[in-house]
Each structure stands twice: as C-alpha cells, then as structure tokens.
Amino acid sequence: MKNLIVTSIDLGVPEEWSNALPTNIQKIDKGIGSFLTIDTALVSLWVYLCDWSFTINGSEILSSDVQDEEVFEKILTPLSEEYLASIKISGENSIVLSFSQGYELSIFANFEEYDGEDDLLIAFFKKGEPLAYSPERGWYRGN
Numbered sequence: 001m002k003n004l005i006v007t008s009i010d011l012g013v014p015e016e017w018s019n020a021l022p023t024n025i026q027k028i029d030k031g032i033g034s035f036l037t038i039d040t041a042l043v044s045l046w047v048y049l050c051d052w053s054f055t056i057n058g059s060e061i062l063s064s065d066v067q068d069e070e071v072f073e074k075i076l077t078p079l080s081e082e083y084l085a086s087i088k089i090s091g092e093n094s095i096v097l098s099f100s101q102g103y104e105l106s107i108f109a110n111f112e113e114y115d116g117e118d119d120l121l122i123a124f125f126k127k128g129e130p131l132a133y134s135p136e137r138g139w140y141r142g143n
Contacts, residue, residue, distance in 0.1 A: 013087055014139050016125055022085045025099070030072040034064035036105075038097075040084055043125050045097075049118040051110045054079075057102040079103060093135045095120060109135045 023040040031037055036047040054062040054075065062075040079099065086098045094108035107120050116136035123131045129141045 013089060014131060016123075016128060016131060017087055020123075020125060021087065022083050022100075024083045025080050028076045028079050030069070030076065038084070043084075043123050046122045046124070047105075047107055047120070048122075049114045050107050050120040052105060052107045055104050055106070095133060 020040075020042040023042045025038065025040055027037075027039045029037045031046075031048070034048075034050075034052070036045075036052065038045040038047065051064045053060050053064070062071065066072065082100045082103060084097060084099055088096050088098075090096045090106065094106060097105040097107070099105070109116070109118075109120060117134050119132045119134045121133050125131065131139060131141055133139050
C-alpha cells in the first residue's frame with residue numbers, strides 16, 4: 001500500500017479524506033434494510049438513505065435491492081480484507097468509493113424514496129467532526 005497514489009480526492013471531496021486514504025477495511029456490515037456500515041482504520045462510514053451497488057471490475061455483485069442475508073455475508077466478508085483507496089463525486093447525485101482489487105461501491109440518490117436533503121453517507125473520522133453528504137447540501141459538517 002505504500003506505493004498507492006490516490007488521485008480522486010480533489011474532485012469535490014473535502015481534504016479530510018486526503019489524510020484518511022488509503023485505509024484498511026476492518027469490517028463491512030449490512031445494517032437495517034439497505035444500510036451499510038464500513039469501518040476502516042481511520043474512518044467509519046454509514047451508508048444510508050440511498051441506493052447503492054457493489055461492482056468488481058465493472059460487474060455488479062451486490063446491490064441495495066438484495067435482502068438475502070447469506071448473499072450479503074458471502075459478498076461482504078471478503079471485502080474486509082481489502083482497503084478503501086479513493087472517494088469521488090460522480091455526477092450531481094452519486095459518490096463512488098474505490099477499493100483494492102477492482103471493487104467499487106457506487107452510492108446514489110433515490111428521490112422516489114428519499115428527499116434531496118437526506119444524507120447518502122456520513123463519515124465519522126477518528127479525529128475531527130463527522131462529515132455528511134446529501135445531494136442538496138453537498139458535503140457538510142455535523143452529525
């Protein structure tokens with residue numbers, strides 16, 4: 001990981017991320033409904049009030065529509081051996097988290113279910129205030 005260069009920090013993402021990436025994944029869990037929690041060595045992420053899709057090398061392997069606990073466990077357990085390499089804004093209403101080994105988590109707004117002010121994700125850094133993202137507010141500090 002020492003030679004990894006993270007290049008997507010500057011695409012509308014606050015500078016707190018430049019000190020937090022890359023970081024080893026400690027645990028990824030399915031929460032209630034389609035919620036996800038991603039714990040790393042430097043930041044904990046709460047993915048909620050959105051739709052999302054995990055891909056590997058461009059092929060979808062899991063989405064927020066899947067409710068089968070066994071499928072979640074089968075897909076998410078190996079991800080705990082990876083690391084979060086980058087985060088970037090992808091269009092006006094989505095975020096892409098890139099992991100090692102070609103994994104990506106695309107997080108996108110679902111305006112049929114949620115409001116534009118609803119947070120797609122909250123980042124709880126080990127040092128500093130939480131940082132949230134919503135389509136209408138963009139990145140903002142708070143909890």
